[in-house]
Amino acid sequence: MLASLRFNGAQAAAELAAQVSLSRSKIGQELGRLQELGFVERAGKAASQGGRRSGLVQLSRRLRFVGVDIGATSLDVGVTDGLLELVAHTSEPIDIKDGPDAILGRAVEVIDKLRAEGHLPALNGVGVGVPGPVSFRDGFTVSPPIMPGWDRYPVREHFTQQLDCPVQLDNDVNLMALGEMYCGLARSVPDFLFVKIGTGIGCGIVTGNRVLRGSNGSAGDIGHIAVHDTGPVCGCGRTGCLEAWFSGASLSRDATALARGGESPGLHELLGDRDALTAHDVGIAMRHGDPQALGLVRDGGRRLGRVLAGLVNFANPAMIVVGGGVAGLGHPLLAEVRSELYRRSTPLATSTLPIALSELGEHAGVVGAAALISDQVFGAGPTP
Amino acid sequence: MLASLRFNGAQAAAELAAQVSLSRSKIGQELGRLQELGFVERAGKAASQGGRRSGLVQLSRRLRFVGVDIGATSLDVGVTDGLLELVAHTSEPIDIKDGPDAILGRAVEVIDKLRAEGHLPALNGVGVGVPGPVSFRDGFTVSPPIMPGWDRYPVREHFTQQLDCPVQLDNDVNLMALGEMYCGLARSVPDFLFVKIGTGIGCGIVTGNRVLRGSNGSAGDIGHIAVHDTGPVCGCGRTGCLEAWFSGASLSRDATALARGGESPGLHELLGDRDALTAHDVGIAMRHGDPQALGLVRDGGRRLGRVLAGLVNFANPAMIVVGGGVAGLGHPLLAEVRSELYRRSTPLATSTLPIALSELGEHAGVVGAAALISDQVFGAGPTP
Numbered sequence: 123m124l125a126s127l128r129f130n131g132a133q134a135a136a137e138l139a140a141q142v143s144l145s146r147s148k149i150g151q152e153l154g155r156l157q158e159l160g161f162v163e164r165a166g167k168a169a170s171q172g173g174r175r176s177g178l179v180q181l182s183r184r185l186r187f188v189g190v191d192i193g194a195t196s197l198d199v200g201v202t203d204g205l206l207e208l209v210a211h212t213s214e215p216i217d218i219k220d221g222p223d224a225i226l227g228r229a230v231e232v233i234d235k236l237r238a239e240g241h242l243p244a245l246n247g248v249g250v251g252v253p254g255p256v257s258f259r260d261g262f263t264v265s266p267p268i269m270p271g272w273d274r275y276p277v278r279e280h281f282t283q284q285l286d287c288p289v290q291l292d293n294d295v296n297l298m299a300l301g302e303m304y305c306g307l308a309r310s311v312p313d314f315l316f317v318k319i320g321t322g323i324g325c326g327i328v329t330g331n332r333v334l335r336g337s338n339g340s341a342g343d344i345g346h347i348a349v350h351d352t353g354p355v356c357g358c359g360r361t362g363c364l365e366a367w368f369s370g371a372s373l374s375r376d377a378t379a380l381a382r383g384g385e386s387p388g389l390h391e392l393l394g395d396r397d398a399l400t401a402h403d404v405g406i407a408m409r410h411g412d413p414q415a416l417g418l419v420r421d422g423g424r425r426l427g428r429v430l431a432g433l434v435n436f437a438n439p440a441m442i443v444v445g446g447g448v449a450g451l452g453h454p455l456l457a458e459v460r461s462e463l464y465r466r467s468t469p470l471a472t473s474t475l476p477i478a479l480s481e482l483g484e485h486a487g488v489v490g491a492a493a494l495i496s497d498q499v500f501g502a503g504p505t506p
Numbered sequence: 507m508l509a510s511l512r513f514n515g516a517q518a519a520a521e522l523a524a525q526v527s528l529s530r531s532k533i534g535q536e537l538g539r540l541q542e543l544g545f546v547e548r549a550g551k552a553a554s555q556g557g558r559r560s561g562l563v564q565l566s567r568r569l570r571f572v573g574v575d576i577g578a579t580s581l582d583v584g585v586t587d588g589l590l591e592l593v594a595h596t597s598e599p600i601d602i603k604d605g606p607d608a609i610l611g612r613a614v615e616v617i618d619k620l621r622a623e624g625h626l627p628a629l630n631g632v633g634v635g636v637p638g639p640v641s642f643r644d645g646f647t648v649s650p651p652i653m654p655g656w657d658r659y660p661v662r663e664h665f666t667q668q669l670d671c672p673v674q675l676d677n678d679v680n681l682m683a684l685g686e687m688y689c690g691l692a693r694s695v696p697d698f699l700f701v702k703i704g705t706g707i708g709c710g711i712v713t714g715n716r717v718l719r720g721s722n723g724s725a726g727d728i729g730h731i732a733v734h735d736t737g738p739v740c741g742c743g744r745t746g747c748l749e750a751w752f753s754g755a756s757l758s759r760d761a762t763a764l765a766r767g768g769e770s771p772g773l774h775e776l777l778g779d780r781d782a783l784t785a786h787d788v789g790i791a792m793r794h795g796d797p798q799a800l801g802l803v804r805d806g807g808r809r810l811g812r813v814l815a816g817l818v819n820f821a822n823p824a825m826i827v828v829g830g831g832v833a834g835l836g837h838p839l840l841a842e843v844r845s846e847l848y849r850r851s852t853p854l855a856t857s858t859l860p861i862a863l864s865e866l867g868e869h870a871g872v873v874g875a876a877a878l879i880s881d882q883v884f885g886a887g888p889t890p
Binding site: 267344 | 697709722726731813823854
């Protein structure tokens with residue numbers, strides 16, 4: 123019922139009753155209960171249809187969900203209302219390697235600050251995303267390669283104890299997919315892939331409107347698919363992995379090397395006396411026509427496209443959404459991905475396959491995290 | 507209720523009522539209706555538990571489902587009872603290129619023959635598998651690359667008209683996966699991949715006990731994933747596809763070339779004055795210690811393993827089942843697949859991942875086809 127109000131907005135009690143197959147008397151009881159809990163409120167009268175005008179109900183405007191998106195190098199916290207509209211958002215740099223005590227402590231501080239600023243008249247639930255595999259049932263991370271100190275740390279419990287509200291934990295890319303499914307490009311698409319290109323590369327898989335997490339929560343771990351027999355050594359210890367060839371981290375590494383080696387005057391100038399260039403710098407240089415920067419992006423797009431071509435043959439999605447910080451490289455990257463994908467996948471799988479940039483952009487993670495916990499609190503929705 | 511009887515065997519009406527949440531009076535009505543339809547029958551009394559001994563019901567022993575497994579070069583027809591136990595099975599060579607009229611006509615003849623032999627006291631439904639993409643909803647094949655003349659041919663309607671019973675059509679590999687899920691190795695595994703190595707290579711994907719068919723029915727089409735930039739020209743017109751490098755057809759091609767070129771005395775002798783060697787011949791030569799034959803199998807296993815490694819990172823299945831005719835190559839093939847898979851996938855995804863040969867073997871397709879239509883007739887089960 124709450125999910126129906128989220129999806130359809132304010133409705134008459136009679137309409138709602140029909141939708142959830144409750145009798146007239148039962149719906150009154152149930153709405154009374156939800157009103158007491160602070161989940162719904164009255165919203166004036168419906169337009170008359172000849173008879174007595176019936177009262178409308180809607181989700182309470184005081185409902186608030188918090189999405190916490192913990193990345194390798196950033197902490198984003200967003201507040202949404204019951205309709206998953208973002209009402210506040212903060213972002214700050216972190217280093218995931220500082221460990222769970224420091225990072226989770228900071229996340230709670232940010233939430234407290236948002237509360238002090240009046241953004242949280244209520245706190246109905248918190249969704250949390252982390253950049254590694256998660257045991258969804260247990261609410262902790264499992265062997266996260268880039269998160270030393272986080273293995274099996276009880277993240278969900280930490281928030282539950284500190285904030286005294288329902289909490290759910292998931293992998294950050296799954297949450298970005300969920301955000302795009304509820305509020306972004308993929309609203310009407312039951313089967314799609316969300317590809318996040320950030321420090322590493324990951325993929326959220328949605329089939330039949332459900333996030334596919336796999337047998338132990340590591341589904342979508344495409345950054346470690348081998349694209350060559352050899353290549354730069356990856357963070358996972360092997361060679362040839364996609365993200366060792368192309369990701370925010372590898373762009374930074376390769377661009378910095380080109381700048382230092384003098385191959386690219388443009389990148390050299392951008393580097394100045396800094397330690398390293400970023401993927402963002404590569405984008406700037408590329409837009410200024412630097413051929414080396416463009417080459418890095420094209421090579422990366424081709425490798426990503428090659429991996430996606432295999433996954434498209436395998437999963438036959440109806441759409442691919444590309445997000446994460448490096449997605450800001452935009453058109454030249456997507457053009458290369460598309461070209462490789464259309465060349466290497468079967469025509470049946472690609473003939474109507476759009477490949478598009480995330481609509482929610484940097485907000486996808488926090489909105490998806492709010493959607494996750496909102497589904498649990500509302501006892502409905504396609505996930506988990 | 508019928509699915510429960512299939513899964514649990516004979517049960518007392520009271521037990522059944524509790525399982526499907528029906529009142530005592532409603533269950534009597536419903537069982538009466540199912541008995542009239544010929545779906546259930548009485549099966550003696552339950553052991554006394556102090557009170558009145560209640561009557562047991564079970565699936566009618568006269569229930570029969572037919573599974574038709576149309577391959578590129580073979581037509582298999584199986585008959586199962588209501589419990590999906592195989593009670594009859596026939597297999598004969600065909601050429602899928604003869605087109606739908608010839609092949610489907612022959613399938614109906616075979617079913618008529620099985621009926622004449624007394625194997626079909628009833629015909630409660632027919633499941634049909636074809637070696638190409640299928641529009642599951644429409645009951646026809648879609649752009650099947652190796653099936654000229656079959657595009658959008660109304661296969662389901664053909665059988666419905668000829669046999670006057672419920673019919674469902676699916677891709678053959680999806681059906682093999684379904685067979686293994688109901689009656690084989692994967693009985694207790696909600697997420698697994700079924701890899702068929704026959705003339706070509708395909709994959710059935712089961713997630714959460716459901717077959718994943720993708721947005722237009724082509725999910726699992728892994729034979730056309732590129733393993734190299736170049737390679738033998740594939741039936742699809744591109745180069746580098748997995749099945750152009752390794753499949754029943756490519757083993758036949760490569761072994762025949764080795765035999766003719768004189769590189770392998772063993773293969774040369776096996777060839778004799780035949781036109782070509784088969785994958786089966788390669789197995790024979792390999793077991794006789796022919797190093798060239800073993801080399802073909804190892805190279806193929808390595809390429810298959812490389813593709814599967816990517817899919818394991820992506821989908822994180824709990825098991826991989828390998829079937830199809832070429833699976834008969836057995837241990838040397840699986841050893842190479844495993845080695846490549848464990849080397850290239852993330853440890854989290856492979857630490858508890860069994861890779862096993864199909865338990866149902868050549869029966870997987872017909873049993874899966876029977877399971878598909880049985881689920882529809884019983885109005886239950888995890889598929890579709």
